Amino acid sequence: MTRAGGTRAALLDAALAVFDERTYGDTPVAVVADRAGVSVGTLYRYFPSKEALGNAVYRLWKERLAERIAAARPADASYAATFAAIFHAFVGFAADHPEAFAFLELQQHESYLNVDSRTASASVDGMAVEFVSQGQKAGEIRPGEPNMLVALVYGALVGLVKARRSGLRLTDDDLAAAEAATWALLDIRS
Amino acid sequence: MTRAGGTRAALLDAALAVFDERTYGDTPVAVVADRAGVSVGTLYRYFPSKEALGNAVYRLWKERLAERIAAARPADASYAATFAAIFHAFVGFAADHPEAFAFLELQQHESYLNVDSRTASASVDGMAVEFVSQGQKAGEIRPGEPNMLVALVYGALVGLVKARRSGLRLTDDDLAAAEAATWALLDIRS
Amino acid sequence: MTRAGGTRAALLDAALAVFDERTYGDTPVAVVADRAGVSVGTLYRYFPSKEALGNAVYRLWKERLAERIAAARPADASYAATFAAIFHAFVGFAADHPEAFAFLELQQHESYLNVDSRTASASVDGMAVEFVSQGQKAGEIRPGEPNMLVALVYGALVGLVKARRSGLRLTDDDLAAAEAATWALLDIRS
Amino acid sequence: MTRAGGTRAALLDAALAVFDERTYGDTPVAVVADRAGVSVGTLYRYFPSKEALGNAVYRLWKERLAERIAAARPADASYAATFAAIFHAFVGFAADHPEAFAFLELQQHESYLNVDSRTASASVDGMAVEFVSQGQKAGEIRPGEPNMLVALVYGALVGLVKARRSGLRLTDDDLAAAEAATWALLDIRS
DNA sequence: AATGAATGAGCATTCATTCAT
DNA sequence: GATGAATGAATGCTCATTCAT
Known part of the structure; x- marks a missing residue:
């Protein structure tokens, strides 16, 4: 056991770690159990x-x-400010939990995800699409199929995190530039 | 054998097809051989x-x-026009060879790619980085770590293709909007 | 706990029930414990x-x-009457405790029975063989190796119970006919 | 490979042998493969x-x-003679293929037999039931539910073979007596 | 050259048994 | 006494790779 949360939490931690190092599909359950310090049976x-x-x-x-x-997401703010907040939340999450982010976005899960997992995934997407739609109505976000714009932005962010994972070192200024560039994907003034 | 190119080409075709339908890791070699119409030994x-x-x-x-x-890539053209050409080439490739694109960009290959494959991959990236660097020198592309900008753009394109693969239907107008948005990622005027 | 007899009796009851529903070999001990309402440890x-x-x-x-x-077994009676009594006891036992009879006679226990269990089993056989031997001496039961005759009768009865278990519906008249037929296996007059 | 028939036949032979020595349920496939002289994969x-x-x-x-x-089964014969022929075929089969007979009749197969296997099983039963029914119409076999009579006879035969398997030595005279006794189960004159 | 039978290490999963609480 | 979490050996099955024909 590696965590106060008990065996289950230790297993979830260990699984994330090894699924990230290798891949869900390439990781024997025995490796997860080992990492968690328990037996397979457990x-x-x-x-x-x-x-x-x-x-x-x-x-x-x-x-x-x-x-x-x-x-x-701030209660009252311009769309640019809201985007900045969301962007930081997203990039901050990826910075704080790089293995989690990589596991979520850089692997293929199609073959085993169940409906609950897909629902959880859709919830993140839904928030983003809604944000874009409202920004379009407010005349702040460029027109176009909202799902497409979300795909572009989400993809850009994933690309960014993937590049950092591959060794690209970025300063805070770089990240600020990345934010500005990504916002330009949506900004109606671009 | 499904191709004039002979057995080797048939195997490469079959492999791409089944690696896309399933995944490299989840595909037994016997399935590739079957699809190519040859035996495993062959x-x-x-x-x-x-x-x-x-x-x-x-x-x-x-x-x-x-x-x-x-x-x-056109010989002499504005950076925006060059970007448009590259964007179309990229999206066109994905449209013409959806299985190939999905295999290349939507799967994880880290566990088995050798140095030649990584070199081939770097060559695409290198062209993009070079394009961005020159654009920056020419004052047409926003400043910032070129690798980062490439990661954003490449990620956005991958996100776009992935969304289409997931069922998102896009019109030519949508694609034009996507191009404009993605160019805004780089455009110094955004 | 399902019985006045306490935990041990509850476990024996539960074990018989689940060993019959599944099989001794196919039943995890946890299932027995569950059915008895106790933990595995208990x-x-x-x-x-x-x-x-x-x-x-x-x-x-x-x-x-x-x-x-x-x-x-009646004290003084003809062999036919004694046989009828034994037959009824046997069939009555199977009717009253179908799971027990099925567990005893329809499963293979060779791999785990210890010497006490084999002794208990031999005691039933012994009584039958002795009954046959005496009947032969009295000129009421057909000649032949007594163990063989017992095997035939016992087998016939097992066959009968097995058939009922498989869904064969029998009336009291049918059972009377079965008794008559089975007695004919032994009857010197047949 | 232990047989001219090739690997498949060797596996069927090996499987019968080890399923008889142990039990279907208690036999790892690796043991079957070993006995057949091949690997598990084969x-x-x-x-x-x-x-x-x-x-x-x-x-x-x-x-x-x-x-x-x-x-x-003879073409034209009395019911007693036909019964004798069937009895001998059955006992002869058990004598010639004791492991096969034990596997078929002394084990529980309910948990894994498929419909084809059940059909094959029913075919043996069906022949017996038909023989009994016709014998009843001809007034040679005692009245009563034919399935029940078959269950008794079949059970008796199984009991006989089981006893021999357990070490009971029987002479030809004993077997003749067994036949007579078993026929008495059916004979209307008993 | 082509075939496909054979191999055996590797993996997900189960379950009898133990033991700290 | 009772509990149930923990253990790990055992089992059915897969699949990359080899090699005799």
Whole structure:
């Protein structure tokens, strides 16, 4: 056990770590159990299958990401300011939990995600699409299919995090520039 | 055999098809051989291992993508026009070879790519970085770490293609809007 | 706990029930404990191993069967009447305790029965063989190796119970006919 | 490979042997493969699962038993003579293939037999029930539910073979007595 | 050259048994 | 006494790779 939260939390932590180092598909459950400091049998006491474990990890972190973004959104602010807040929440999440972000966005989960996990994922997307739609109505965000704009912005952010993961060192100024550039994707004035 | 190019080409075709339908990691070599209409033994006559096959597919299509982008780049044109050309080449490649694009950009290859494959990948990136650097010197592309800007743009493009793959229908107007938005990521005037 | 007899009896009851529904070999001890309403740990307080539990269940019911047959045997009666009494005891036992009879006679226990259980089993057989031998001496039962005749009769009865278990519906008249037929196996006049 | 018939036949032979020595449920597939002199992987090339292997063995021998009984049945003969022929076929089969007979009749297969196997099993039963029904119409076999009479006779035969398996030595005279006794189960004159 | 049978290490999962609380 | 979390050996099955034909 590596955490106060007990065995289950230790398993979720260990699973995230090793799923990130290798990949969900390339990680034997024995490796997860080892990392968590428990036996395979114990892992199966907490999760009925490897898939269930993968879904639990996925959902846990998607929900944390969703919460962080939801919490970051200021009540009254311009769209540019709101975007900045959301952008920082997103990049901050990726900075604080790089393994979690990489696991969520850089791996393919199609083959095992269940409906709850997909719902959690859709919730993050939904918030983003809604944000864009409202910005368009307010005349602050460029016109166009909102899902497409979200895909572009989300993809850009994922690309950014992926590049950092590959070794790209970025200063705070760089990140500020990244924010400005990404906002330009949406800004009606660009 | 499904191609004039012979058995090797048939295997590369089959591999791309099944690696896209499933995943490199989830695809038994027997499935590739079946799809190519040959036996496993024959597959191993052309490729010494599954990894070698995966690398060959990866490199083949990364190189085709690089060629298409290189060919698309106009000799003398504004940076905006050059960007438009590159954007179209990229999106056109994804439209013409959706399985290839998905295999290249939507899967994780870290665990098996060899140095040649990584070189081929870097060549696409290198062209993009060079384009951005020159644009910056010419005062047309916003300042900032060129690798970072490339990561943002490349990520946005990948996000766009991924969204289409997930079922998002886009009109030509939508794509024009996407191009404008993505160019705004770089445009010094944004 | 489902019985006045306490935890041990509850475990024996539960074990018989689930060993019949599934099979001794296919039943995890946790299922037995659950059914008895106790924890696995408690099961192991009463029985040192799964084998010990299996043997206890086996012996318990073999002994009950032996007692019932012994009790049914009339003091003075013709062999035909004695046979009828034994037959009824046997069939009555199977009717009253179908799970017990099925567990005893329809499963394979060779892999785990200990010597006490085998002794209990032999006691039932012994009574039958002795009955046949005496009947032969009295000129009422057909000649032949008594163990063989017992095997035929016992097998016929097992076949009958097995058929009922498989869904064959029998009236009282049918059962009377079965008794007559089975007696014919032994009757020197047949 | 232990047989001319090739790997598949060797696996069926090995499976019967070890399923008889232990039990279907208690036999790891690795033991079957070992006995057949092949690797586990090879076993799975011939049978998609352990269940499939179990069914194949079951069906193979049920069909052989059915064939032997069908072949033994004389065209024109009294019911007693026909019964004698069937009895001898049955006991002869058990004598010639004791492991097959034990596997078929002394184990529980309910948990894995598929519909084809059950059909094969029903074919043996069906022949017996038909024989009894016709004998009843001809006034040679005692009245009563034919399935019940078959269950008694079949059970008696199984009991006989089981006893021999347990070490009971029987002479030809004993077997003749067994036949007479078993026929008495059916004979209307008993 | 082509085939496909054979191999065996590797993986997800189960379950009898133990023991700290 | 009772509990149930923890253990880890065992099992069914897969699949990359080899090699005799």
